[in-house]
Amino acid sequence: MTVRSKLMVGNWKMHGGLADNASLLSEVLNGLEGVNCRAAVCVPAPYLAQVQTLLAGSAVSLGAQDVSAHEAGAYTGEVSATMLRDFSVRYCIVGHSERRQYHGESNDLVATKAQRALAAGITPIVCVGESLAEREAGHTESVVKRQLAAVIHTIGHCVSEIVVAYEPVWAIGTGWTATPEQAQSVHAVLRAQLKAATAHSDRVSILYGGSMNAANAADLLAQPDVDGGLIGSAALKSFEFLTMLKAASC
Ligand code: PEP
Numbered sequence: 001m002t003v004r005s006k007l008m009v010g011n012w013k014m015h016g017g018l019a020d021n022a023s024l025l026s027e028v029l030n031g032l033e034g035v036n037c038r039a040a041v042c043v044p045a046p047y048l049a050q051v052q053t054l055l056a057g058s059a060v061s062l063g064a065q066d067v068s069a070h071e072a073g074a075y076t077g078e079v080s081a082t083m084l085r086d087f088s089v090r091y092c093i094v095g096h097s098e099r100r101q102y103h104g105e106s107n108d109l110v111a112t113k114a115q116r117a118l119a120a121g122i123t124p125i126v127c128v129g130e131s132l133a134e135r136e137a138g139h140t141e142s143v144v145k146r147q148l149a150a151v152i153h154t155i156g157h158c159v160s161e162i163v164v165a166y167e168p169v170w171a172i173g174t175g176w177t178a179t180p181e182q183a184q185s186v187h188a189v190l191r192a193q194l195k196a197a198t199a200h201s202d203r204v205s206i207l208y209g210g211s212m213n214a215a216n217a218a219d220l221l222a223q224p225d226v227d228g229g230l231i232g233s234a235a236l237k238s239f240e241f242l243t244m245l246k247a248a249s250c
Contacts, residue, residue, distance in 0.1 A: 006037040006221060006248035007163065007205045007228035009063060009125060010235025011093060014044060021047055025054045027238035032059060037228070037248035040091050041235065042125075045079050048087040063091035063125070066099060069112040081120035092117045093230070095127045095147070097169045107150035114151050118158055125163045125207070125230065126151050128190070132170035140168075141189050148190060152197045160200035163207060164190055165230040171210025173232060180219045180226075183208045187225035214243035221248055 016024075021043070028041075042063035043051045055062055068078035084092060094117065095110035105113075114124035128147035130140040144166065152159050166186050168178050178186075187206045194201035208220050209230030220226050228248060234240045 004202070004205050004227050005250075007207060008037055008039050008241075008245050008248045009091065009093075009165075009207065009228070009230050010039075010041040010241055011065065011096070011209075011230055011232050012041060012043050012236065013065070013098070013232060015236055016044055016047055018047075018050060021050060022054060024236065024238055025051065025060075028060065028241060029055075029058050031238065031242040032245070035059070035242070035245045035249050037245055037250075039245055042091065042093050048084070048089065052087045061090040062088055063093065064089050064122075065093050065096065067092045067094065067113050067117050067122070067124075069109055069116060071116065081116040081122055084117075084122055085120045089122055091123045091125055091163065093127060093165075094124045097127060097129055097167060097172055101169075107147050108154070110147070111150040111154035114162060115155050115158075118155060118161055123161065123163055125165050127165045127167050127209070127230070129167040129169050129172075129210070135168065135170065140186060144186060144190060145193055148193055152193070157198055159194065160198045160203045163205045164194070165207040165209050166190060167209035167230060173211070175211050177211040177213075177216050177220070178208070180223050183220055183226055184223035187223065191225050212244065214240045214247075217244040218247040 040061040040063045042065045064084045067081050094113040099105045117124040128144040130143040134143050205227035207228045207230045212229045213234040
């Protein structure tokens with residue numbers, strides 16, 4: 001069995017500014033002693049150049065929060081995967097629930113975005129997760145499997161090159177976190193689905209996201225199929241983010 005080092009990814013969402021980014025990252029980079037997990041920050045597109053410079057030579061990778069499903073062309077406002085690659089972007093979130101909810105992104109569109117990222121040498125972090133109503137109706141498993149199945153269908157054997165993030169919608173930004181047992185049971189479903197799709201499923205990290213913070217990270221990360229975290233608000237505070245990076249380090 002492959003042991004995947006944990007991967008901790010901060011999702012800054014639409015937060016930040018030139019001065020705030022510089023001070024947050026200087027505190028994070030100065031606090032990395034004892035951290036040996038993989039780490040990344042997914043920043044708003046206008047700050048890619050700044051953060052690329054700030055992270056240069058460090059152990060923290062650069063990520064983006066979205067990518068266009070198109071290669072190039074008349075798509076005003078969109079950012080292509082090759083443009084992200086120009087800034088040494090290593091990871092790109094696709095299918096975050098906020099994109100699905102506010103921008104109507106379908107499972108098929110998310111799958112195409114994942115394909116575009118992979119084609120540019122960027123690892124897509126594919127978000128899946130159920131709403132509260134879907135959980136209460138007992139549909140969690142079918143929802144997340146359908147979301148992941150669209151990606152598997154589109155990218156085929158390349159699925160071993162993605163990262164999956166299980167983010168229950170009811171836990172994102174709400175302060176309600178899935179219990180470690182709830183997270184593990186969905187991660188195990190996703191792991192089995194990946195195993196059926198590729199012989200190299202053990203390469204795929206499955207992150208948990210949804211109000212993960214310094215107080216609950218260690219218990220979530222202790223679950224056998226929780227390979228790291230996708231962290232929103234707690235990644236905007238250097239001490240809290242560093243505490244989680246340390247919890248994910250062995
Ligand atoms: C996220 O934005 O992916 C997220 C999990 O946010 P939060 O940690 O704030 O719930």
